[in-house]
Amino acid sequence: MISVGVDGSPASSAAARWAAREARRRGLPLRLVHVSDRRGMAPPERAEECPPPHPIARIPRQVVDELRRFHPDLSISATVVFGSPAAVLDLTAEQSDMLVLGSRGNGAVPRLLAGSVALATLHRTTRPVVLVHPDDQRETDSLGGGAGPTSAPSREVLVGLEVTRPSDDLLRFAFDAAAHRAKVLRVVYGWTTYVPEGAPGAASADPLPDLVGNGALNTALAPWRAKYPDVEVEAEAVVGRPAEHLVDAARGADLVVVGRSTRRPLGISHIGQVTRAVLHHAPAPVAVVAHD
Known part of the structure; x- marks a missing residue:
C-alpha cells in the first residue's frame, strides 16, 4: 500500500x-490520510480512524x-486521524510500502521545500x-492527474550512493523504482578530494577517482544488476560537492533517491548534509530511504 x-x-x-x-x-492500493491536530482528543499512540465532522472530512473526500x-x-481509501501529524504519519508509514508527503505544509509561515512536519516524519x-x-x-x-506539460516525461531515476558504505536498502528501492x-537508473557517487583554490571544484571531473571507484561500485551494484537485468545503469563519479551534482541532475530526473543513516549514537536520528540539501533544493520528487 502507498499512503499519502x-x-x-x-x-x-x-x-x-x-x-x-x-x-x-x-x-498497489492508495490510502489518503488527513491528520487533525487535536492532541487532547486522542494520543498519537492510540489514534484511531473515526467518523470525522463534516468540515474535516471534506478535504480527503x-x-x-x-x-x-x-x-x-x-x-x-481515505481516513481522518486525530493526533500529532508527525506521530500519526510515522504510524501510517510503518503500515505502508511508501509514504508520500507534500514538500510544503499548509502552515501560516512559508517554509523551505521540506516543511517541519515532513522533516519530523523523516x-x-x-x-x-x-x-x-x-x-x-x-x-x-x-x-x-491534472494539467501539465505535453512533452514526454523523463523516466530516469537518480540515486546518490556512497560507494564506501553502499546500502542494500537504498539500492533495492532505487532499482525497483x-x-x-x-x-534507467543513474548512479551518482561522490569523492572528497583537494580542489585548488579558485578552481570550479563542484564541476570538476577527475578520471583517477572514477578508476579507483569502479571496483567498489561494481561490487555494490552487481547483485542488483543480476536481480534487475532490464534496468540500464549509468554511473557518474563526481568530485567536490555531491549535493550540487544531485540537485543539478535532478532537473532531468523523474525521481531522486537518497539515504538517511539510522546508525547514530544514543539513537539520535540524523539527516546528512547531502540528503538535506537535496530535500531543500531538488526540483524533482525526492525519496528518502532509511538504512543502517
Whole structure:
C-alpha cells in the first residue's frame, strides 16, 4: 500500500497525484490520510480512524474525487486521524510500502521545500518517504492527474550512493523504482578530494577517482544488476560537492533517491548534509530511504 498525507495545501495535492500514479504503476492500493491536530482528543499512540465532522472530512473526500476521475480503476481509501501529524504519519508509514508527503505544509509561515512536519516524519520513520514539490507536474500527460506539460516525461531515476558504505536498502528501492519506469537508473557517487583554490571544484571531473571507484561500485551494484537485468545503469563519479551534482541532475530526473543513516549514537536520528540539501533544493520528487 502507498499512503499519502493530505491537508488541502497545493503541496499535498501534488503529492496525492504523484502517489496515485505510483500506486497505479506498482499495482498497489492508495490510502489518503488527513491528520487533525487535536492532541487532547486522542494520543498519537492510540489514534484511531473515526467518523470525522463534516468540515474535516471534506478535504480527503475532495482529493479522492479528483483522483478517481483520472484513475477510476485504482483502489483508493481515505481516513481522518486525530493526533500529532508527525506521530500519526510515522504510524501510517510503518503500515505502508511508501509514504508520500507534500514538500510544503499548509502552515501560516512559508517554509523551505521540506516543511517541519515532513522533516519530523523523516526523523521518526524507518520506511521510505517521498517528498513532492507543489509545482511538480511530471507525467500528467501520460498517467493523468491534472494539467501539465505535453512533452514526454523523463523516466530516469537518480540515486546518490556512497560507494564506501553502499546500502542494500537504498539500492533495492532505487532499482525497483527504475524497474517500474523506463528502466534507467543513474548512479551518482561522490569523492572528497583537494580542489585548488579558485578552481570550479563542484564541476570538476577527475578520471583517477572514477578508476579507483569502479571496483567498489561494481561490487555494490552487481547483485542488483543480476536481480534487475532490464534496468540500464549509468554511473557518474563526481568530485567536490555531491549535493550540487544531485540537485543539478535532478532537473532531468523523474525521481531522486537518497539515504538517511539510522546508525547514530544514543539513537539520535540524523539527516546528512547531502540528503538535506537535496530535500531543500531538488526540483524533482525526492525519496528518502532509511538504512543502517
